[in-house]
Amino acid sequence: MDIRPTPYDHPDAVELDGAVQAEYAARYDDEGDVTPLDAGMFVPPRGLYLLAYDPEGRPVATGGWRTQDANDEGYADGDAELKRMYVIPGARGLGLARRILAALESDARTAGRTRMVLETGTAQPEAIALYTSSGYEPCAKFGHYRDYPTSRCFAKSLAAAAP
Numbered sequence: 001m002d003i004r005p006t007p008y009d010h011p012d013a014v015e016l017d018g019a020v021q022a023e024y025a026a027r028y029d030d031e032g033d034v035t036p037l038d039a040g041m042f043v044p045p046r047g048l049y050l051l052a053y054d055p056e057g058r059p060v061a062t063g064g065w066r067t068q069d070a071n072d073e074g075y076a077d078g079d080a081e082l083k084r085m086y087v088i089p090g091a092r093g094l095g096l097a098r099r100i101l102a103a104l105e106s107d108a109r110t111a112g113r114t115r116m117v118l119e120t121g122t123a124q125p126e127a128i129a130l131y132t133s134s135g136y137e138p139c140a141k142f143g144h145y146r147d148y149p150t151s152r153c154f155a156k157s158l159a160a161a162a163p
Contacts, residue, residue, distance in 0.1 A: 001060070001096060003103060006051040009039040012059040013051060020062070020086035027123040028150065035144040037083065041066040045111045049084075050103060052096050060091035063100040065108050065116065074142030078114035080104075080158065081143070085118075085127065097130055109158040116158055119143045121150045128152060 006013055021032035042049035042064045049064035063085040068075035075081070082104060087096050105116055117139065120127045136154035145151040 001055075001091075001094070001099075002053045003050055003061075003096075003100060004053070005044075006049055007039055008037070008042045008049045008064065010051075012053075013049060013062060016051065016059055016062045016086055016088070017084060019088060020084060023086070028121065033144075035083075037066075042083075044107075047080075048104060048107045050100050052087075052091075052100060054091065061087040061096040061100060063097070063104055065104045065113075067111075067113065068117070073144070074140060074146055075117070076115065078112075080108035080111070080113035080116050082116055082118035085130075098134065101130070101134055105156070105158060114158055115155055117142065117153065117155045119145055119151055119153045121145070121148075121152060123150065128154075131156075 024032040041047050047064060047066040050062065051059050052061035054060050064083050065080045066083060068079040068081045069077045085097055085100065108116055118131060118136070119142065120131070131154050136156045139153050139155035141151060141153045
């Protein structure tokens with residue numbers, strides 16, 4: 001699998017965003033994630049968007065991070081927010097989400113971010129399992145869905161490990 005930086009508005013990213021939105025809508029019986037996002041949020045060094053491609057060149061997984069700082073939605077200075085982590089059903093179980101997550105954490109750390117944060121929900125137990133097994137811990141709610149009872153927020157320090 002080839003994981004590479006790709007603009008958030010690239011046709012392959014738009015295709016996978018549509019797929020993840022459909023999955024959100026089905027899982028939560030709503031319109032999907034309406035958090036406002038635009039391609040400029042994922043432009044380095046203030047963010048990064050990654051796509052994974054299979055050996056035939058088909059997009060199969062995605063994820064990104066964007067800069068956040070203290071604001072009225074509950075973010076803190078130094079935050080990097082994880083967005084749009086998704087693996088198509090046929091590529092699940094190959095470790096792609098974990099690889100993308102590690103690459104995004106590394107990039108955010110290099111960009112000077114101090115904490116990675118994410119919001120997911122109770123209808124995504126696979127996501128919660130990935131994040132908790134990757135060192136994320138529950139944190140105070142933030143973001144667009146902070147007042148929703150199904151929302152779950154997690155955070156992980158991006159401080160470099162001691163040698």
